[in-house]
Amino acid sequence: MIEFGVDTRDDGIGVVTPEGRLNMVSARRLKEILSELVANGTTRIVVDLGETSFLDSSGLGALVGGLKSARQAGGDLRIARVSPAVMTVFELTNLDRVLRARESVEAAFDD
Amino acid sequence: MTSHVESLRDPDVEERRQRAVESLQILGPGKDERYERITRLARLLFDVSRTSITVLDGERAWFPSSQGFDVDEVPRSESFCDQATDLGRLLVVEDTAADERFKHLQLVRDGAVRFYAGHPLRDAIGNVVGVFCLYDSKPRTLEGELLDAFRDMAAWAEQELVSSTEMSQAGRVQASLLPSKPIRVGEWDVNGLCLPALAVGGDFYDYGVLNGVVHLALGDVMGKGTGAALVGAGARAAIRGTNSAVTAGVDLGVTATQVARSLLADLERAESFVTLFQTAIDLDDGYTRYVDAGSGLCLVVTPEGETIRLDSDDRPFGILPEDHWSEHELTLEPGARMLVFSDGLLDLIDDPMEWWVPIGELMREAADADALLASVARLTRERTPLDDVTAVAVFRRHEGVP
Numbered sequence: 283m284i285e286f287g288v289d290t291r292d293d294g295i296g297v298v299t300p301e302g303r304l305n306m307v308s309a310r311r312l313k314e315i316l317s318e319l320v321a322n323g324t325t326r327i328v329v330d331l332g333e334t335s336f337l338d339s340s341g342l343g344a345l346v347g348g349l350k351s352a353r354q355a356g357g358d359l360r361i362a363r364v365s366p367a368v369m370t371v372f373e374l375t376n377l378d379r380v381l382r383a384r385e386s387v388e389a390a391f392d393d
Numbered sequence: 394m395t396s397h398v399e400s401l402r403d404p405d406v407e408e409r410r411q412r413a414v415e416s417l418q419i420l421g422p423g424k425d426e427r428y429e430r431i432t433r434l435a436r437l438l439f440d441v442s443r444t445s446i447t448v449l450d451g452e453r454a455w456f457p458s459s460q461g462f463d464v465d466e467v468p469r470s471e472s473f474c475d476q477a478t479d480l481g482r483l484l485v486v487e488d489t490a491a492d493e494r495f496k497h498l499q500l501v502r503d504g505a506v507r508f509y510a511g512h513p514l515r516d517a518i519g520n521v522v523g524v525f526c527l528y529d530s531k532p533r534t535l536e537g538e539l540l541d542a543f544r545d546m547a548a549w550a551e552q553e554l555v556s557s558t559e560m561s562q563a564g565r566v567q568a569s570l571l572p573s574k575p576i577r578v579g580e581w582d583v584n585g586l587c588l589p590a591l592a593v594g595g596d597f598y599d600y601g602v603l604n605g606v607v608h609l610a611l612g613d614v615m616g617k618g619t620g621a622a623l624v625g626a627g628a629r630a631a632i633r634g635t636n637s638a639v640t641a642g643v644d645l646g647v648t649a650t651q652v653a654r655s656l657l658a659d660l661e662r663a664e665s666f667v668t669l670f671q672t673a674i675d676l677d678d679g680y681t682r683y684v685d686a687g688s689g690l691c692l693v694v695t696p697e698g699e700t701i702r703l704d705s706d707d708r709p710f711g712i713l714p715e716d717h718w719s720e721h722e723l724t725l726e727p728g729a730r731m732l733v734f735s736d737g738l739l740d741l742i743d744d745p746m747e748w749w750v751p752i753g754e755l756m757r758e759a760a761d762a763d764a765l766l767a768s769v770a771r772l773t774r775e776r777t778p779l780d781d782v783t784a785v786a787v788f789r790r791h792e793g794v795p
Binding site for chain 1: 415419613614615616617618664665666668687688689690704705706707708709712713736745746779780
């Protein structure tokens with residue numbers, strides 16, 4: 283099982299922090315969290331992957347799904363603090379240019 | 394708290410066991426009625442205060458289903474099932490307070506659990522993935538017909554946890570969709586294998602020869618299990634439809650883009666995506682064209698022993714509607730070998746960051762395609778895969794070498 287930290291900052295940006303392994307079961311939960319945020323008007327979301335040790339294709343799917351719905355609602359989804367091991371998953375699938383990794387959560391929406 | 398039984402734990406067995414637990418993807422506490430009805434019935438039948446199906450996951454023991462108590466998880470060291478898992482056989486403790494292994498546990502000292510019976514639940518290859526448990530607040534026995542009934546219910550719980558008949562039938566159907574025999578033409582040798590982590594999986598591969606050209610495709614649908622298998626069957630059929638065009642020389646970027654367009658609506662509805670590696674190899678001269686849709690998992694070892702990664706900048710199918718794909722080319726010289734595989738294999742190697750080094754080494758060591766696939770299969774046996782593992786090997790011998 284995996285824990286999710288969910289936090290909406292003063293500037294309206296939602297920060298979701300999955301802690302542990304993001305696999306098929308936990309990706310389902312992540313997808314729900316992301317759609318709830320967008321449905322409730324938080325369309326700018328940072329997923330902080332600093333506490334995520336493992337990410338499989340279902341995890342990727344949840345992030346891509348979240349990205350699509352955030353953009354449709356006029357916002358964006360960005361990922362931050364990606365470990366080198368998890369980064370290889372984005373690089374292999376060439377999704378690193380759709381979901382560009384940011385150094386820090388704070389600065390994820392600075393550009 | 395450590396106990397003397399902890400020394401029973403073999404780190405290799407424990408690592409395999411842990412991976413097996415992770416591959417099962419069991420639903421959270423109380424969510425699965427299939428387990429709930431077993432623990433409910435057991436509480437009534439055995440007249441005990443508590444029952445559970447327990448899974449040891451890392452340092453935690455958690456309960457996919459439990460009756461008579463309201464806790465979702467406990468530290469592994471505080472659980473009764475720690476011992477039953479390590480022993481790997483039925484454990485009946487008639488008085489926990491009189492047993493060295495259990496008398497220190499908080500629940501025993503509180504008087505809440507004075508009787509414990511645990512039966513290990515194993516997956517198809519024997520890993521202990523869970524324990525079926527009875528607990529009572531007073532010492533008691535479990536003998537004769539009741540003991541037999543406990544074993545029966547454990548077998549039932551095991552089946553619910555690990556598999557069902559319908560799924561194993563689906564697995565046979567899926568396996569029958571794969572090519573049934575290798576290609577052996579001239580100096581060429583092509584063979585593949587697909588080992589789903591669950592009964593059915595989201596990986597698929599296909600190959601054949603048309604017009605003197607080998608066509609080969611390996612796809613991986615997001616996720617695993619039945620949903621991924623259904624999407625995979627559709628993708629496989631769409632890709633098959635391009636074989637005659639591809640082997641006649643049509644650009645693989647064009648056919649891949651057509652396939653992606655035709656799958657897009659289905660993939661968006663299913664909220665899924667597919668990675669694909671597809672190649673066409675001319676048997677006469679080894680001229681090879683390929684397209685890569687976010688797979689990135691193809692290696693060629695040249696006759697000189699150099700490892701080349703065949704990848705691209707193109708994304709998987711189902712990500713962006715306006716994406717398109719492009720063809721790349723190279724030549725497989727006599728003595729060259731190629732391995733196309735799914736990311737499940739990356740889980741099984743020690744250094745997934747520089748995976749092409751150990752996998753390139755496996756390719757150099759193998760005498761032929763079958764030997765390479767055998768070493769991939771050995772890795773999956775040694776380290777229980779978390780995801781489907783699929784691989785197709787292409788070997789071109791030196792001319793005149795049998």
